[in-house]
Amino acid sequence: MSQLERTIVQTQKVRLSTPDQPFRFECGRELRHLEVAFETYGRLNAAADNAVYVVHALTGSAHAAFYNSPEEDRPGWWDGLIGPGKALDPDRYFIVCANLLGSCYGTTGPSSINPETGDIYGMDFPPITTRDMVKAQKLLLDYLGVKRLRLVLGGSLGGMITWQWLVDYPEFVEAAIPIAGTVQGSPWMIALNEVARQAIFNDPAWQDGWYRGQGPSAGLALARMIAMISYRSDRQFWQRFGRARVKPEPEHQLEFDNWFQIESYLHYQGHKLVKRFDARTYIYLTEAMDLHDVARGYSCLEEALDRIQAEVLVIGIDSDVLYYPHELKATVRTLQKLGKKAQYAEISSIYGHDAFLVEYEQLNHLVREFLEGRPRCAS
Amino acid sequence: MSQLERTIVQTQKVRLSTPDQPFRFECGRELRHLEVAFETYGRLNAAADNAVYVVHALTGSAHAAFYNSPEEDRPGWWDGLIGPGKALDPDRYFIVCANLLGSCYGTTGPSSINPETGDIYGMDFPPITTRDMVKAQKLLLDYLGVKRLRLVLGGSLGGMITWQWLVDYPEFVEAAIPIAGTVQGSPWMIALNEVARQAIFNDPAWQDGWYRGQGPSAGLALARMIAMISYRSDRQFWQRFGRARVKPEPEHQLEFDNWFQIESYLHYQGHKLVKRFDARTYIYLTEAMDLHDVARGYSCLEEALDRIQAEVLVIGIDSDVLYYPHELKATVRTLQKLGKKAQYAEISSIYGHDAFLVEYEQLNHLVREFLEGRPRCAS
Numbered sequence: 001m002s003q004l005e006r007t008i009v010q011t012q013k014v015r016l017s018t019p020d021q022p023f024r025f026e027c028g029r030e031l032r033h034l035e036v037a038f039e040t041y042g043r044l045n046a047a048a049d050n051a052v053y054v055v056h057a058l059t060g061s062a063h064a065a066f067y068n069s070p071e072e073d074r075p076g077w078w079d080g081l082i083g084p085g086k087a088l089d090p091d092r093y094f095i096v097c098a099n100l101l102g103s104c105y106g107t108t109g110p111s112s113i114n115p116e117t118g119d120i121y122g123m124d125f126p127p128i129t130t131r132d133m134v135k136a137q138k139l140l141l142d143y144l145g146v147k148r149l150r151l152v153l154g155g156s157l158g159g160m161i162t163w164q165w166l167v168d169y170p171e172f173v174e175a176a177i178p179i180a181g182t183v184q185g186s187p188w189m190i191a192l193n194e195v196a197r198q199a200i201f202n203d204p205a206w207q208d209g210w211y212r213g214q215g216p217s218a219g220l221a222l223a224r225m226i227a228m229i230s231y232r233s234d235r236q237f238w239q240r241f242g243r244a245r246v247k248p249e250p251e252h253q254l255e256f257d258n259w260f261q262i263e264s265y266l267h268y269q270g271h272k273l274v275k276r277f278d279a280r281t282y283i284y285l286t287e288a289m290d291l292h293d294v295a296r297g298y299s300c301l302e303e304a305l306d307r308i309q310a311e312v313l314v315i316g317i318d319s320d321v322l323y324y325p326h327e328l329k330a331t332v333r334t335l336q337k338l339g340k341k342a343q344y345a346e347i348s349s350i351y352g353h354d355a356f357l358v359e360y361e362q363l364n365h366l367v368r369e370f371l372e373g374r375p376r377c378a379s
Numbered sequence: 380m381s382q383l384e385r386t387i388v389q390t391q392k393v394r395l396s397t398p399d400q401p402f403r404f405e406c407g408r409e410l411r412h413l414e415v416a417f418e419t420y421g422r423l424n425a426a427a428d429n430a431v432y433v434v435h436a437l438t439g440s441a442h443a444a445f446y447n448s449p450e451e452d453r454p455g456w457w458d459g460l461i462g463p464g465k466a467l468d469p470d471r472y473f474i475v476c477a478n479l480l481g482s483c484y485g486t487t488g489p490s491s492i493n494p495e496t497g498d499i500y501g502m503d504f505p506p507i508t509t510r511d512m513v514k515a516q517k518l519l520l521d522y523l524g525v526k527r528l529r530l531v532l533g534g535s536l537g538g539m540i541t542w543q544w545l546v547d548y549p550e551f552v553e554a555a556i557p558i559a560g561t562v563q564g565s566p567w568m569i570a571l572n573e574v575a576r577q578a579i580f581n582d583p584a585w586q587d588g589w590y591r592g593q594g595p596s597a598g599l600a601l602a603r604m605i606a607m608i609s610y611r612s613d614r615q616f617w618q619r620f621g622r623a624r625v626k627p628e629p630e631h632q633l634e635f636d637n638w639f640q641i642e643s644y645l646h647y648q649g650h651k652l653v654k655r656f657d658a659r660t661y662i663y664l665t666e667a668m669d670l671h672d673v674a675r676g677y678s679c680l681e682e683a684l685d686r687i688q689a690e691v692l693v694i695g696i697d698s699d700v701l702y703y704p705h706e707l708k709a710t711v712r713t714l715q716k717l718g719k720k721a722q723y724a725e726i727s728s729i730y731g732h733d734a735f736l737v738e739y740e741q742l743n744h745l746v747r748e749f750l751e752g753r754p755r756c757a758s
Contacts, residue, residue, distance in 0.1 A: 026633060027633045127633050127634070127635055129633065184622060185622070186613060186616070186617065186622075187616035187617055187620045187621060187622065187639065187640075187641040188608075188612075188613035188616045188617070190622075190642060191608045191616060191642070191645055192608060194604075194639075194641075194642045194645060195601060195604050195605045195608065195645065198601050198604065199578060199581070199601060202578070202581060202582060202597045202598065202601060203581060204583060219581065222574060222577050222578060225573070225574050225577065226605060229567075229570045229571060229574065233567075234566075234567035234703055234706075237567045237570060238565065238566055238567070241566045242566060243563060243564070243566065243569075243672065253675065254405060254406045254506050254508065254670060255506070256506055260566065260569050260573075260669060261566075262566040262569050262570050262573075263569060263570070263573045266570055266573060266574065287635050290639060291632075291633060293622065296632065321700060327613075
């Protein structure tokens with residue numbers, strides 16, 4: 001697409017709490033100045049029943065589709081699914097995506113400036129949960145005049161937050177597609193998050209979270225490198241990198257500093273994140289993932305899931321080694337036992353967890369079929 | 380077993396190179412003072428045809444079975460497989476296990492003192508390959524009078540070295556059991572090794588490997604934590620830890636510093652390794668794993684594998700997420716196409732890669748059956 005044909009969208013901002021009406025976190029603490037960055041595509045119809053809420057993942061932003069400027073390198077992170085002729089078509093739906101509470105792309109988070117002190121919130125920012133995130137998103141939708149969501153969907157942390165939507169505002173959601181995301185953070189995911197956090201904590205530049213400026217670059221890069229492995233699969237690494245070296249000549253075969261290309265790739269990915277992300281947000285959002293448990297406050301998981309009124313399509317990825325399909329399938333079985341309209345579908349991919357950002361042909365097909373109401377068998 | 384009934388064995392040491400007869404590494408460099416720590420169980424018979432060589436994994440030692448002292452906490456690392464009445468019975472076999480070249484349990488490595496300088500070798504130690512390790516093990520077996528190995532076996536890095544034995548000394552090996560170890564380091568394994576190494580490099584106490592004394596404790600602990608995840612499985616973490624917290628009370632549910640038990644466990648494992656292992660050795664041995672490729676020096680993998688004369692039982696673990704069964708099965712198929720006696724068997728376990736240190740009932744059964752020559756179908 002030439003730059004002339006590009007659709008340009010602007011990220012907007014709205015203040016959702018004030019000192020008079022503070023935002024109350026699940027932990028009981030309050031935020032007097034909550035600002036949320038968001039984008040919308042399409043228009044809310046007169047019946048206000050065509051809204052789709054898109055939830056981004058750990059390092060994502062409100063910029064889900066199109067371009068923010070004619071010069072931008074690449075479109076929004078889910079542009080493959082959102083756009084004219086795609087499953088989420090702005091000609092048909094009013095699509096909303098907001099930067100998560102606690103993130104660093106325009107929504108208030110630990111690295112934002114507290115207007116009352118003129119300094120960052122830092123580690124004094126309250127612990128955030130997926131319940132808090134959904135609450136902030138609901139405030140935004142109220143502000144936008146959305147009465148009910150036709151669909152809420154997202155992958156990874158976005159999938160987890162989608163589940164939280166279903167339990168927290170059951171009457172507000174008509175349909176949902178949690179993709180590669182669970183109803184509770186698994187100990188496996190918690191383990192991977194903890195080693196990533198520890199990589200940041202071990203960096204002397206972390207300074208207990210009170211750094212200003214650059215911060216723990218080496219630690220954040222390593223956190224990303226660790227996470228990147230869990231986002232992919234052994235087969236994808238074989239296919240893309242194999243045992244290729246940066247210096248292929250035979251005389252370099254035994255040199256430690258002659259990286260394998262997979263090593264070079266991981267370092268590249270690590271440094272790329274450092275340029276665009278904040279370490280404090282990484283800590284807060286991974287903690288939110290760990291704390292994620294739709295059953296918190298209920299006597300059991302079934303009681304929480306029994307609140308769901310929406311029709312749910314759970315999408316798993318066959319090669320996902322972070323949110324294994326067997327966990328998602330178990331949730332679908334529970335929902336079906338509870339008499340809910342729940343189906344499971346699986347993306348076939350070598351890309352592992354990241355398939356939800358790659359396999360657009362399958363994703364468009366599944367989302368479109370689901371929205372058009374075609375029956376599907378649960379596996 | 381009471382301490383009185385314990386069989387006590389001593390780790391022995393032997394010098395395998397001298398300034399006159401230096402040990403030559405694959406890279407061409409030489410080591411004038413190579414000492415190797417080893418243990419033996421049982422006796423070499425008159426025909427010298429009952430020797431079994433046991434290869435340890437990344438952080439293992441020569442101490443494979445029995446006790447080194449009446450007070451020792453636990454027996455050697457593979458005591459479940461080695462001992463009277465077990466598959467590797469010292470009444471029948473002469474069992475040898477040596478600490479790997481480059482390790483830190485008595486064999487010369489980067490943290491050993493160079494007698495010619497009085498200081499550590501440090502990062503001046505030559506890069507080590509699995510070929511070098513096998514060469515040192517062969518020197519030891521020559522010294523012990525072993526003419527041919529009845530069996531060589533090991534798990535993980537030990538499995539990789541077992542493969543190297545088969546290609547480097549085909550006539551010396553009658554049978555082999557590589558367990559959860561590949562003929563080439565996969566890019567997936569390299570990726571996991573690299574993030575573990577980076578955790579060490581990021582520790583300011585690393586000092587480019589020239590630290591004396593304690594060294595990069597936080598970095599080595601994190602390296603171990605990362606590795607531990609890859610040694611287990613999501614199901615085992617669910618089964619053992621679930622979402623249990625260190626402080627179970629409801630009022631602590633949203634506190635960041637109220638660790639999940641899986642986090643506490645990983646930290647415990649990290650600190651435990653720091654007390655017993657050396658960071659330089661961790662770097663050298665993981666690099667050896669990455670460099671591991673039995674095809675190096677041959678025109679292709681098939682040419683290298685075609686050298687194998689031994690009967691081979693390849694054991695995989697169904698839940699292994701570090702050395703996936705599909706890779707091991709592919710190697711068995713290649714061997715079978717080459718007309719080799721190769722079979723595949725799988726351990727069923729939730730323990731993931733670590734199953735080779737856990738599932739002794741299955742292991743004893745498989746090793747015993749193989750040694751007794753019962754036919755088995757390859758899957």
